[in-house]
């Protein structure tokens with residue numbers, strides 16, 4: 001299944017961004033594993049790159065969860081996001097969740113994170129979900145600009161804002 005991607009009118013790099021299922025780009029997995037281990041060294045401290053790669057293997061779905069997307073800018077792997085049942089810290093009703101959002105350093109602050117979230121929202125809607133959730137500090141600005149609302153906080157090592165997006169009213 002090809003993903004439909006319509007760049008937002010105010011997006012200066014949108015025409016160069018392509019978003020696809022990781023299932024169609026499994027050669028990206030080794031790079032994603034290196035990125036994640038470098039970005040979250042404590043979380044992945046006990047896991048080898050091979051372990052992390054194996055974990056990405058669970059995300060190779062197109063029409064069910066978990067479903068991971070990858071972004072390419074001018075053909076170069078630039079970032080990723082996952083739509084999954086729920087995170088470790090949220091309640092059962094707070095699902096599905098968008099998480100595992102990452103954009104490589106050299107591609108940041110050009111709207112790719114926002115487009116990955118938009119594509120994740122579209123994927124959730126295509127699967128029939130009416131709402132989608134996320135917990136984040138760093139991506140709060142992206143979510144709010146896309147119409148998400150903070151509905152609470154969840155306890156992790158610290159309190160993290162919990163966001164919800166109503167997919168029946170959001171403009172994708």
Ligand SMILES: CC(C)(COP(=O)(O)OP(=O)(O)OC[C@H]1O[C@@H](n2cnc3c(N)ncnc32)[C@H](O)[C@@H]1OP(=O)(O)O)[C@@H](O)C(=O)NCCC(=O)NCCS
Pocket residue numbers: 012039100101102103104107108109110111112113114115135136137138139140141142
């Ligand atoms: C968080 C992350 C995914 C954002 O990716 P990104 O591609 O830079 O995201 P965007 O470009 O859509 O938006 C990031 C910021 O750049 C700004 N921006 C977007 N396009 C811009 C442009 N052309 N010029 C200047 N700023 C721009 C956005 O307004 C946004 O600002 P904000 O942080 O104040 O909300 C990325 O920084 C990352 O991978 N960080 C490390 C991992 C992480 O923290 N992941 C989130 C876990 S929940």
